[in-house]
Amino acid sequence: MSNEFGGFGLNDVAPDAIVTMTNEDTAFPKEWAVNGLPNEPVQASTTNCKIRFEFASAKNIKLVALIGHNMQDGDTIKCNVYNAAGWGAPQLEEPINLEPRWYERIIFKLGENVVSPFDRANIFSVMDEDQKYYEIELSGAVAPLVGEVCLFEDSFQFNRNYNWEYERIFAPNTVVARTNKTFVSKQSTEAENFRLSFMNVSEDDRPNLYESFRAKGRNNLFIPDYEKFECFYGMVAGKSFPLKNQYTGMSFGINFEESSA
Secondary structure: OOOOOOEEEEEEOHHHOEEEEOOOOOOOOOHHHEOOOOOOEEEOOOOEEEEEEEEEEEEEEEEEEEEEEOOOEOEEEEEEEEOOOOOOOOOEEEEOOOOOOOOOEEEEEEEOOEEEEEEEEEEEEEEEEEEEEEEEEEEOOOOOEEOEEEEEEEEEEOOOOOOOEEEEEEEEEEEEEEEOOEEEEEEEEEEEEEEEEEEEEOOOOHHHHHHHHOOOOOOEEEEOOOOOOOOEEEEEEOOOOOOEEOOOOEEEEEEEEEOOO
């Protein structure tokens, strides 16, 4: 199968793990790399940190994705896998290529007398490991920042391109606070939404595509091209997919809305 075809990551199991983060004090918010505030990524206090995921039983992870990270060329991202003995020497150290970057999102945070911009991007890596212990190691020139770490048990890659196309939709988002009866933009983030079109889909392929689009209580990962390492994390919006019968197969469109975490 060609890597040029896109697909979806399915079944993010990262929220099911016990998550810890090295080089941080006990007050640091650890819950699957989210600090509890929508659209506000967590930033480490040092230039090297490790986000660790411990599962109750082995998980066969097929894709790992970092959503909303600030790592740049020259920095290092590694996915380390450990065996049942726990956090000893890693069984696998897999570097993740940072070079490809189609679209960088921006976060503007309102601090004390300053507005700080942070460039952020999404990235994914394909793997096939079946262990209880997974670790994302981040080393950068500045303290690493990450919105979410996703560990997918399954993925579905399109077996052809279907002549599919997508419309990119720029989507700024704002987190507001109310002070003295006035709304203040505390933080703004950027995302991209997509209008995806699939044409002439065979009856054999349609169930697999539907499985990719189903809402399962967690977001999905949209991958336009398996060779480019860029990805979009969010959900398929809308309650129905109108089907158009073109005799050679069904055609339909969906809206994919990216999370700005």
